[in-house]
Amino acid sequence: MNSKKVYYCEDSLEGIFSAVYDAWSDRNGHANNKICIISGEDLGDMELFTEYIYVKNSEEKIGKVMKAIYNKISEEAYELVCGASCSCDITRGDAIYRFLIIGFSMGSGVVDCLYDKNVMKIFELNRNVSNEAHHFKGFLRFQELKEGILFAKIAPKNDIVRLLAPHFSDRLSQENFIIYDESRNTAIIHRMADQWFYTNADLLDLEKIKEMTEKEQNIDNLWKAFFNSVSIKERENKGLQRNNLPLRFRGNMPEFR
Amino acid sequence: MSIIIQEDMTVQKKLEVLSDAAKYDVACTSSGVDRSGGGSSGIGNSVACGICHTFSADGRCISLLKILMTNECIFDCKYCFNRASNDVLRATFTPEEICSLTIEFYRRNYIEGLFLSSGVLKTPDHTMELMCKTLRMLREVYQFNGYIHCKAVPGADPVLVEMTGWYADRMSVNLELPTADSLRMLAPNKTRKNILRPMKQIQIGRIENKGKAAFNRLPFIEEESALVLPDNYKNNIAAPASVLQDVQDIIAADSIKSSFGVIKAPSINRGFVPAGQSTQMIIGATPESDYQIMSVAEALYQKFDLKRVFYSAYISINEDNSLPAVNQGPPLLREHRLYQADWLLRFYGFQAAELLSESRPNFNVLMDPKCNWAIGHLEQFPVEVNKADYYTLLRVPGIGVKSAQRIVKARKTAILSFEDLKKMGVVLKRAIYFITCAGRMMYPVKIEENYITSMLLRVKEKLPFDMDASTAYKQLSLFDDMNFTAANAQIGSFL
Ligand code: SF4
Numbered sequence: 001m002n003s004k005k006v007y008y009c010e011d012s013l014e015g016i017f018s019a020v021y022d023a024w025s026d027r028n029g030h031a032n033n034k035i036c037i038i039s040g041e042d043l044g045d046m047e048l049f050t051e052y053i054y055v056k057n058s059e060e061k062i063g064k065v066m067k068a069i070y071n072k073i074s075e076e077a078y079e080l081v082c083g084a085s086c087s088c089d090i091t092r093g094d095a096i097y098r099f100l101i102i103g104f105s106m107g108s109g110v111v112d113c114l115y116d117k118n119v120m121k122i123f124e125l126n127r128n129v130s131n132e133a134h135h136f137k138g139f140l141r142f143q144e145l146k147e148g149i150l151f152a153k154i155a156p157k158n159d160i161v162r163l164l165a166p167h168f169s170d171r172l173s174q175e176n177f178i179i180y181d182e183s184r185n186t187a188i189i190h191r192m193a194d195q196w197f198y199t200n201a202d203l204l205d206l207e208k209i210k211e212m213t214e215k216e217q218n219i220d221n222l223w224k225a226f227f228n229s230v231s232i233k234e235r236e237n238k239g240l241q242r243n244n245l246p247l248r249f250r251g252n253m254p255e256f257r
Numbered sequence: 258m259s260i261i262i263q264e265d266m267t268v269q270k271k272l273e274v275l276s277d278a279a280k281y282d283v284a285c286t287s288s289g290v291d292r293s294g295g296g297s298s299g300i301g302n303s304v305a306c307g308i309c310h311t312f313s314a315d316g317r318c319i320s321l322l323k324i325l326m327t328n329e330c331i332f333d334c335k336y337c338f339n340r341a342s343n344d345v346l347r348a349t350f351t352p353e354e355i356c357s358l359t360i361e362f363y364r365r366n367y368i369e370g371l372f373l374s375s376g377v378l379k380t381p382d383h384t385m386e387l388m389c390k391t392l393r394m395l396r397e398v399y400q401f402n403g404y405i406h407c408k409a410v411p412g413a414d415p416v417l418v419e420m421t422g423w424y425a426d427r428m429s430v431n432l433e434l435p436t437a438d439s440l441r442m443l444a445p446n447k448t449r450k451n452i453l454r455p456m457k458q459i460q461i462g463r464i465e466n467k468g469k470a471a472f473n474r475l476p477f478i479e480e481e482s483a484l485v486l487p488d489n490y491k492n493n494i495a496a497p498a499s500v501l502q503d504v505q506d507i508i509a510a511d512s513i514k515s516s517f518g519v520i521k522a523p524s525i526n527r528g529f530v531p532a533g534q535s536t537q538m539i540i541g542a543t544p545e546s547d548y549q550i551m552s553v554a555e556a557l558y559q560k561f562d563l564k565r566v567f568y569s570a571y572i573s574i575n576e577d578n579s580l581p582a583v584n585q586g587p588p589l590l591r592e593h594r595l596y597q598a599d600w601l602l603r604f605y606g607f608q609a610a611e612l613l614s615e616s617r618p619n620f621n622v623l624m625d626p627k628c629n630w631a632i633g634h635l636e637q638f639p640v641e642v643n644k645a646d647y648y649t650l651l652r653v654p655g656i657g658v659k660s661a662q663r664i665v666k667a668r669k670t671a672i673l674s675f676e677d678l679k680k681m682g683v684v685l686k687r688a689i690y691f692i693t694c695a696g697r698m699m700y701p702v703k704i705e706e707n708y709i710t711s712m713l714l715r716v717k718e719k720l721p722f723d724m725d726a727s728t729a730y731k732q733l734s735l736f737d738d739m740n741f742t743a744a745n746a747q748i749g750s751f752l
Binding site for chain 1: 268269272273276277279280281293294297298299300301302304306308309310311312313314315316317318319320322323324358361362364365366367369403570572587589663666667669670671673674677680681
């Protein structure tokens with residue numbers, strides 16, 4: 001009998017692809033393999049009779065997996081995998097692996113197999129990621145800093161800042177803006193009439209956002225005034241409000257401060 | 258007329274007064290048009306699916322800066338807070354104030370755009386002109402490329418309506434009340450004709466803007482509209498005479514064929530009312546039945562190509578002999594049932610006359626309209642999930658648009674089982690009485706009306722407010738003058 005193997009990989013699409021490559025090529029039997037993402041310190045309970053392998057990222061393996069998905073499955077499948085990799089679900093590495101096993105055996109038709117739980121899982125992860133990104137398109141708030149730069153701070157569950165970037169770059173093409181993901185310490189930076197880029201947020205001066213200019217205070221007040229007077233007293237329904245706008249989004253929204 | 262005007266009102270005070278006055282308008286969506294940003298200049302884009310930016314304490318989505326241009330109004334609609342005969346604080350925005358509020362809110366991602374309505378200041382023409390000027394300034398001076406919804410003022414010159422239509426994404430003319438009689442009673446300064454005429458004008462403008470001849474045309478079906486029905490579902494209004502009376506003026510307005518303004522686009526041409534038009538009517542202020550209301554909505558969808566009809570549960574603001582005294586709060590559950598039925602008209606291929614009839618003119622408050630319909634048509638069930646066409650699947654309780662689409666897709670590669678359906682989002686608790694998978698029902702169930710009704714009533718329904726169906730039902734039973742007694746007697750036997 002083959003032994004069980006757990007492949008630990010870096011928390012990124014690249015890490016998952018490298019692990020998929022290794023798990024695929026060791027001929028241990030897919031059922032005996034598992035891909036886990038290293039997140040934080042806790043690696044979970046170690047089991048007996050299980051081999052633990054730490055996968056290092058490899059440009060070559062990443063490229064091969066990417067190409068194989070494109071050529072042997074489809075572009076749509078590739079996009080689904082990318083979407084799923086942004087999810088916060090800790091099992092996403094293994095979920096992608098299971099999806100690819102079916103994909104490589106049946107080709108582009110895999111995306112129609114919604115009755116298969118591994119395929120459905122990838123769709124669910126995607127739905128979850130794109131729902132959250134859609135929410136933040138509405139719930140994200142910019143604050144204008146002294147220099148006229150627009151600054152937004154968010155704390156999403158999934159890794160979505162890069163999904164927000166094209167939307168806001170199109171919408172606010174003539175603005176300098178920053179979207180900062182405080183849970184991952186990453187950011188999107190957009191310069192007026194230029195392209196956006198994704199970066200580690202160490203270079204940001206987060207002290208600056210604590211000062212609020214007078215103009216900003218004024219607009220903040222106008223917004224709150226509008227927000228309060230537009231609600232219909234006779235229909236008040238905080239439960240519905242909470243369903244539609246869960247508390248976790250409200251931390252960075254001026255109307256709830 | 259009593260008008261209290263405060264000199265030197267701050268923008269914040271104006272905003273408070275004029276958003277408070279606009280809050281009863283329910284049509285606050287930003288959907289219907291996809292437009293990317295200006296690229297090298299300007300601000301803003303538009304997303305067809307719509308984006309909610311926040312939710313107010315009443316649980317409703319806020320996506321637009323929803324304000325009135327002014328609440329100084331010469332009209333005296335009985336249900337309205339701003340009617341001329343009320344003593345309320347009056348304010349009027351300048352176009353510049355509206356533009357800078359819109360831009361500053363938009364930059365901070367508070368809003369998707371502007372929703373501009375208005376009371377009638379001096380004359381309908383004067384008001385429409387002010388609104389048009391505001392939109393034009395926002396588009397041309399501030400280069401705003403985001404979403405704008407603008408009201409057309411009933412009675413305004415068609416040329417002004419036309420000009421405004423080139424700057425707005427969506428326009429709406431409120432029907433206000435379901436029938437012409439009710440309108441006469443509660444909104445004496447408005448006429449059905451003044452409302453339907455701009456509606457028709459906007460429809461014709463949209464057709465011509467797409468390069469199609471608006472005249473000599475058969476009922477117009479848009480390519481992009483969500484519902485393209487197969488032929489056997491297409492039908493004209495097949496309502497009995499009593500209901501036909503209610504929609505008579507709508508059908509008559511359909512024959513308005515004269516050209517209106519000067520069809521000429523401004524320099525930056527975004528199209529003429531590209532996101533289409535909507536309307537709104539107040540529910541529960543007047544005695545129309547659900548059947549009358551749905552028939553009116555259906556006629557509006559068919560004859561005016563409206564994108565949405567909104568229903569607004571009547572809220573008692575003014576005391577007046579001609580208004581019902583509603584102490585129980587707005588009839589929210591009834592409003593909810595109407596929205597569900599509206600959904601069935603637009604996306605499920607239902608007709609009003611299938612859902613309701615003269616002998617059963619109101620929806621069953623305890624059950625959603627689709628379940629209610631299915632129970633009345635058990636002879637059409639069960640249907641085989643692996644074979645039934647898309648529109649037949651849509652008629653099964655527990656199967657929605659998404660799950661029907663998934664079923665049609667997934668059954669290409671496999672024969673579906675109940676377990677599969679569950680994974681695809683079908684609500685089996687509702688669906689099992691109406692479907693077979695590979696020829697078998699999930700459990701051997703009696704296909705019998707009373708039995709299935711009582712089973713379906715046990716499935717808890719998610720309602721958008723903090724009340725369960727039974728308390729809401731108590732609330733509704735107070736509307737005796739609206740024929741709910743009859744409906745309730747029927748329901749009573751299932752309790
Ligand atoms: S026209 Fe009628 S509904 Fe509109 S603001 Fe004036 S009174 Fe109110």
